[in-house]
Amino acid sequence: MDVIYVLDILGTFAFAISGTLVASDKKLDLFGVIIIAFVTAVGGGMLRDVLINAHPINWIGDLNYLYTIFSAVLFTFLVKSKIGYLSTTMFLFDTIGLSVFTLLGLQKGLAYDLHPLVALIMGMISAVFGGVLRDVLTNKVPLIFEKEIYASACLVGGLMYLILSHFKVAENINFIISASVVVSIRIIAVKFHLELPRIKRDLFSKYH
Secondary structure, eight states: OOHHHHHHHHHHHHHHHHHHHHHHHTTOOHHHHHHHHHHHHHHHHHHHHHHTTOSSOHHHHOTHHHHHHHHHHHHHHHSHHHHTTOHHHHHHHHHHHHHHHHHHHHHHHHHTTOOHHHHHHHHHHHHHHHHHHHHHHTTOOOGGGSSBOOHHHHHHHHHHHHHHHHTTOOHHHHHHHHHHHHHHHHHHHHHTTOBOOOOOSOTTGGGO
């Protein structure tokens, strides 16, 4: 089995757990939990595939994604007393999924002969829009729109992948290094409370 495919399944499992934890915290019933887990895990990839006209859409062409999501929901309920109230655990699952899906989305965009910049954006969409759908459906402000460094970590990791690809670095090594960049940026940003600048006033406001 391909290493990158295994990482894809692990990323799906991680995002599904993240979705399950959020849905459980919102006191949704089992059906609601499964739906939230599903959109969190495959929503970004599904949107990417629709945008680039890739068929079959990720989970439709491979039922292992569905099996993985169901397994993640079951796993979370079995050990919820151990992980359900640990915010660091949810952060870890989000970060793992973020790094893996960024690079897989980028790779798929390149495979469809998209311009590297467009492929980079597809990687970001793959990584973050499952979480956006999750947050919207559970009545939360999506993390991508808040102050935390989130989508920008995807872009930097994806850019690293493109640079290493240009220099013919081995695929698996490139994947590991680039994924580590995404994870490292997220951890450092959260640990030291780093954030992107926000527009509070324009350059000429002091004159009014």
